[in-house]
Amino acid sequence: MATDTVPTTVLDAAALAFHSTANRSLGCAQVRGLFWPLSCDHFVREHFELRHHIVRASRVHSDLGAALGFPSLLRAVDVHRMASVWEFKVGADHSQARFILPDSFAHDTEWADGVAADSAAIRRAHRKNCTAVFHNVELYWRPISLLSLSLTRLFGLYSQANIYYSPPALEAALHPHQDAQSVFVVQCEGRKTWTLLEPPARWKLRYNQRGKAGDVAPAADLKRPIDEVTLSPGDVLFIPRGVYHHTATPPGGAASLHVTIGVETDTDDFTWFALLTEAAGTLRIADAAQKLLHAQWADERLREALPLPLCRPAGSFDSAPDGPQYLAKARALLREHVNARPSAEKLVPALDAALTRRQALVEGKRRQLLQFMDLAPRPTAEDGAALAKLIASG
DSSP states (O other): OOGGGSOGGGSSHHHHHHTSHHHHHHHHHHHGGGSTTSOHHHHHHHTTTTOOEEEOHHHHHHHHSSOTTGGGSOOHHHHHHHHHHHTOBBTTSTTOBEEEOTTBSOBOTTSOTTSBOOHHHHHHHHHTTOEEEEOOGGGTOHHHHHHHHHHHHHHSSOEEEEEEEEOSOBSOSBOSBOOSSEEEEEEEESOEEEEEEOOSSTTOOGGGOOSSTTOOOOGGGGOOEEEEEEEOTTOEEEEOTTOEEEEEBOSSSSOEEEEEEEEOSGGGTOBHHHHHHHHHHHTTOTTHHHHHHHHTTTOHHHHSBOOHHHHSTTOOTTTSTTHHHHHHHHHHHHHHHHOOOOOHHHHHHHHHHHHHHHHHHHHHHHHHHHHHHTTSOOOOHHHHHHHHHHHHTO
C-alpha cells in the first residue's frame, strides 16, 4: 500500500480516538508481557530500536500469575487451518508464502509462484528441512490481529506479523540476515536458538540490508556476537532493526513455530532520511535526494527512526511538545548535508505534509486489518483435533 494511495481523510475522529493517550495506555497494558518487567516508557526509551531484550514465560507467570496468552497465540494446527481457509499460495497473494531452504533465506523453487501453500506443501517442506514462512498473518488469524492492534496502540506505527515454522534438528534454519523493522519474536511451539550479531553500522536502511533475496552477508559483518538464546514456548525476544541474526532448531521434540511481529519504522518510511528527502523534494531543493542518500551511509542520524510523537495521527512539528527540538534537528541535517537553509515557515508545512501522508498509510492499514478480522477464522478445539491427525499422518 503506497503512501499516495491512502487519502488523508482517513485521519478522522476515529483515528484520533484510537491513538489517544487513554488508548495508548490500554495498548501498553495489553502488550507489556512482551518486554516484562520493563515499563512501557522504559522499554521505548532504552530498548526500542536500540538493544535486544528477552522475556521468559516462566518469569511473567511467576510475577503476574498469568502467561498473558502468548504461548496460545498460535499452534501448528492453526497454521494448517489458516492456509486452508485463506487458500494461501506461494509468492502470489498477500500472504507471500515461501519455503526457505536450510542455512539460507532463499525459497525452494520446487514450489513455483502461484501453487497452493497447503498442508501437503507444508509437510513436504518440512521433510526437505525447509522453513515455511507466511507473511502478513495479522490479517488472517484473529489472536495475532489483536496483538498487532495493541502494538499499534502503543507505538503509533503499524505492526506486521510473519509466521516461521521450522522442522527440528536444523543446525542452520535461516542464515545471518537483517530486518527493516524492530521485531518481537513470540515462540509458540517447539524451541529455536537465536544468535544475534552487532552490525558494523546501526539502522542500515532496508534497501541496503544484507542476507535476503539471495544475498549472503559478508563475513566481516558477522564478527561481533551480542547474544545466543534458545526460546521455548511463551518466551519473547525483541531484536532491534538492523541487528544481524541467524537461527537453528535443537534436535528432538516438536517443530519450531514462532510469530515475528515487526514495528514498521523504516518499512513505512518513518526515518529522518525518508522524511527529509520528501520534504526537500516539496521545497525543490536541488540535488537533495542524491545528497541525503550519499550522506546516510556515514550519518546514522539520517537512518534513525522518527520520534514516536511525530508518527501518530495529529503528531506534527508544529504541535508536538518537543517540536522545536525536532525542527532544529531537521534544519541541522539539511544544512550539513544539503547546504540548504529553508525558513521554518516553509520547512514545517513540508515536513508536516510528509508526516500526514505516512500517518494516513498507517491508519489505512489499521482499517484494512479491522475488515479482515471479521473474516478471519478463530481457533477451535474440534478443528485442532482433526488437523492434528492430518499433520501426524505426515
